[in-house]
Amino acid sequence: MRHASLWLTWVTLLGLAACSGTSTPPAPTTSTPPVTTVTSTAVVPTPTAPQPPAGPVMPGVRVTLADVGLEASSLDRTTDPCGDFYQFACGGWLAHNPIPSDRARWARYSEIEEKNLAAIKTILEEATKGIGGDASTKKLGDYYASCMDEAAIERGGTTAIKPLLDRAAKVKDARTWAAMVVELHKLGIWVVWKADAAADLKESVQNITYLDPAGLGLPDRDYYVKPDFKDKLDAYKLHVARMLTLAGTPAPRAEAAAADVLAIETEIAKGTKTATEKRDVPASYNPTDLKALGKQTKSVDWKAYWKAIGISPSKKIVVGTPKFFASLDKLRARFKGPQWASYFTFHLVEATAFALPKAFDDEAFELLKVLTGIETKPERSKRCIDATQKGLGELLGEQYVAKHFPASAKQTATALVDALVRAMGEELGRLDWMTPTTKQIAQAKLAKIVRMVGYPDKWRTSPFDVKRDDFAGNHLRATSFEIRRKLGKSGKPVDRSEWLMNAHEVNAYYDPTANNTALLAGILQPPFFGQDRSVAANLGGIGMVIGHELTHGFDDQGAQFDADGNLKNWWQKEDAARFEAKSTCVADQYSTFEAGPKLFINGKLTLGENIADLGGVKMAFQAYRTLRKDAAKIYVADGYNEDQQFFIAVGQAWCSKDRLAEIQRRLTVDPHAPPKFRVYGSLRNLKEFSEAFSCAPGTPMNPAKPCSVW
Ligand SMILES: [Zn+2]
Numbered sequence: 001m002r003h004a005s006l007w008l009t010w011v012t013l014l015g016l017a018a019c020s021g022t023s024t025p026p027a028p029t030t031s032t033p034p035v036t037t038v039t040s041t042a043v044v045p046t047p048t049a050p051q052p053p054a055g056p057v058m059p060g061v062r063v064t065l066a067d068v069g070l071e072a073s074s075l076d077r078t079t080d081p082c083g084d085f086y087q088f089a090c091g092g093w094l095a096h097n098p099i100p101s102d103r104a105r106w107a108r109y110s111e112i113e114e115k116n117l118a119a120i121k122t123i124l125e126e127a128t129k130g131i132g133g134d135a136s137t138k139k140l141g142d143y144y145a146s147c148m149d150e151a152a153i154e155r156g157g158t159t160a161i162k163p164l165l166d167r168a169a170k171v172k173d174a175r176t177w178a179a180m181v182v183e184l185h186k187l188g189i190w191v192v193w194k195a196d197a198a199a200d201l202k203e204s205v206q207n208i209t210y211l212d213p214a215g216l217g218l219p220d221r222d223y224y225v226k227p228d229f230k231d232k233l234d235a236y237k238l239h240v241a242r243m244l245t246l247a248g249t250p251a252p253r254a255e256a257a258a259a260d261v262l263a264i265e266t267e268i269a270k271g272t273k274t275a276t277e278k279r280d281v282p283a284s285y286n287p288t289d290l291k292a293l294g295k296q297t298k299s300v301d302w303k304a305y306w307k308a309i310g311i312s313p314s315k316k317i318v319v320g321t322p323k324f325f326a327s328l329d330k331l332r333a334r335f336k337g338p339q340w341a342s343y344f345t346f347h348l349v350e351a352t353a354f355a356l357p358k359a360f361d362d363e364a365f366e367l368l369k370v371l372t373g374i375e376t377k378p379e380r381s382k383r384c385i386d387a388t389q390k391g392l393g394e395l396l397g398e399q400y401v402a403k404h405f406p407a408s409a410k411q412t413a414t415a416l417v418d419a420l421v422r423a424m425g426e427e428l429g430r431l432d433w434m435t436p437t438t439k440q441i442a443q444a445k446l447a448k449i450v451r452m453v454g455y456p457d458k459w460r461t462s463p464f465d466v467k468r469d470d471f472a473g474n475h476l477r478a479t480s481f482e483i484r485r486k487l488g489k490s491g492k493p494v495d496r497s498e499w500l501m502n503a504h505e506v507n508a509y510y511d512p513t514a515n516n517t518a519l520l521a522g523i524l525q526p527p528f529f530g531q532d533r534s535v536a537a538n539l540g541g542i543g544m545v546i547g548h549e550l551t552h553g554f555d556d557q558g559a560q561f562d563a564d565g566n567l568k569n570w571w572q573k574e575d576a577a578r579f580e581a582k583s584t585c586v587a588d589q590y591s592t593f594e595a596g597p598k599l600f601i602n603g604k605l606t607l608g609e610n611i612a613d614l615g616g617v618k619m620a621f622q623a624y625r626t627l628r629k630d631a632a633k634i635y636v637a638d639g640y641n642e643d644q645q646f647f648i649a650v651g652q653a654w655c656s657k658d659r660l661a662e663i664q665r666r667l668t669v670d671p672h673a674p675p676k677f678r679v680y681g682s683l684r685n686l687k688e689f690s691e692a693f694s695c696a697p698g699t700p701m702n703p704a705k706p707c708s709v710w
Pocket residue numbers: 012013014015548549552609612
């Protein structure tokens with residue numbers, strides 16, 4: 001399970017559980033993208049084709065859903081598309097795809113992840129044999145091999161972290177407390193607070209240092225303070241006690257020590273904003289500097305802190321939650337040295353458990369089971385692929401792209417992105433609620449979005465030692481290198497060519513501070529994308545994803561940034577008021593969606609993503625219509641016309657299942673609505689959808705009061 005970086009709060013991801021990646025290569029094509037190529041495949045219905053839906057016979061060439069890149073078997077034709085379109089599009093898939101025991105969620109993109117994992121496994125296994133031979137390949141092979149060598153890990157015991165364990169045990173005053181915080185921060189183990197470097201929200205060409213509370217072992221502050229999570233909190237306490245015992249705390253003391261850890265974390269949780277509060281960008285922008293911080297927080301010698309980390313902070317430092325730092329001295333003094341020692345010890349072993357003997361790793365998995373409902377550990381090779389990509393992500397991305405991402409796929413996908421930008425420009429032009437002044441600025445911002453497809457132009461290197469028999473050491477060297485690399489950007493100009501995710505991941509993102517969007521090579525596969533799929537299928541799949549990312553530039557957060565990525569108001573007052581009312585409609589509607597028994601979506605937490613989904617599917621539909629408007633032939637697939645195929649493609653890209661604990665976790669921390677509601681919510685508010693399926697007014701998929709923003 002990966003935790004997104006704190007300041008990725010501003011960067012809006014597609015919401016796929018990125019895990020790792022590599023794909024089967026899409027078939028290269030020489031046709032001018034994006035065209036449908038079904039003419040070259042079967043145009044006669046196969047004998048096994050399902051019966052077309054009842055209704056008038058449509059004109060067009062008869063083909064099957066498979067011919068256009070869709071799946072008849074994933075449909076549930078017993079469900080009325082106007083009642084619950086998600087069930088209609090995904091019912092067959094849902095019935096035949098149980099959640100694998102090692103997954104908390106199983107979705108269509110998980111299938112791609114599994115394919116990517118298999119491809120990366122081949123790359124890494126060849127690398128361990130020395131095939132390929134260059135320095136990068138050797139490094140990848142050694143890293144992966146060290147992770148797979150369980151015997152060596154077992155023999156190593158806790159040697160790699162022993163000096164830190166000893167140091168944690170000796171924490172007794174403000175000085176030793178601060179020194180321990182630094183030691184853990186150097187390894188990216190963010191106890192008490194977290195530091196990061198990213199673009200200055202108000203001067204986006206410059207990187208600055210950011211600080212915010214951190215150091216919770218549970219997924220969110222709500223787990224500590226809301227009664228709904230009591231069972232999770234109780235289980236966590238037992239887990240902390242067992243982990244501390246493994247780390248050397250005498251068994252009779254472990255329970256009390258765990259209570260200390262929970263007491264400290266509960267105080268931190270109280271000082272931490274909710275996931276929804278964190279979305280308030282201006283409220284999180286509180287500039288200060290070293291001197292002012294030092295006056296406020298006597299427990300920390302900030303100059304010494306940065307010196308120990310090995311970087312210089314920017315002159316301007318932005319604090320997300322000033323109140324927390326104002327009371328940091330009190331927090332420290334409230335607990336005694338041995339209590340802090342337990343807290344530091346627990347976080348050290350928890351963060352490194354995978355690189356320690358099996359007993360630690362097994363115990364870490366016990367917590368994961370409670371928090372996500374997952375039943376079995378993924379096989380070691382998958383977890384080692386994940387570890388390798390965390391340590392050497394760009395090296396792996398480079399090899400993945402070379403082997404599995406043809407230039408033609410980049411070309412086709414780039415053409416689709418361009419088509420979506422055009423469609424969005426046309427939609428902006430048609431908006432009836434925005435004054436020409438604001439509209440013009442919005443158009444200029446759209447035109448300035450930098451479109452990145454597939455992979456970066458230049459790859460970062462990983463200049464640190466990797467030893468084949470020292471996984472714990474490799475892990476620590478990789479994390480400390482990454483922390484210095486990231487924090488080292490403080491005070492320096494922003495490099496806008498840098499990618500924030502690895503090329504092989506199954507994901508996409510929009511970064512409002514750079515006004516750029518990236519579509520990663522890893523996601524450019526069915527059921528999102530295929531060079532031999534029809535225009536309708538590709539636009540319903542990856543087209544919606546691209547439209548979603550572009551719309552992020554104009555969601556409730558993105559709209560606060562200008563074309564250059566600065567947090568700066570560019571809205572006329574009356575337009576801002578109308579935008580707000582439209583956003584409220586979306587938030588209110590989504591808050592009525594029940595994702596599990598009495599588990600409702602938080603419409604405010606998910607607002608930005610839902611606005612992006614609504615806009616994304618609308619732009620993608622317009623782009624598809626434009627691309628097909630002069631088509632010589634139209635295709636009817638198993639009785640569904642091309643508009644209907646587009647919407648089936650939208651649904652089939654998002655079929656997904658979550659375990660109950662995972663639903664609860666995601667509703668608390670994930671800014672995305674569950675996939676079912678991303679489909680249900682975005683389509684029921686789109687008039688083109690109800691037209692395509694002739695949904696009567698008042699049916700669930702054609703409500704009386706639809707919401708629309710862009
Ligand atoms: Zn998004």
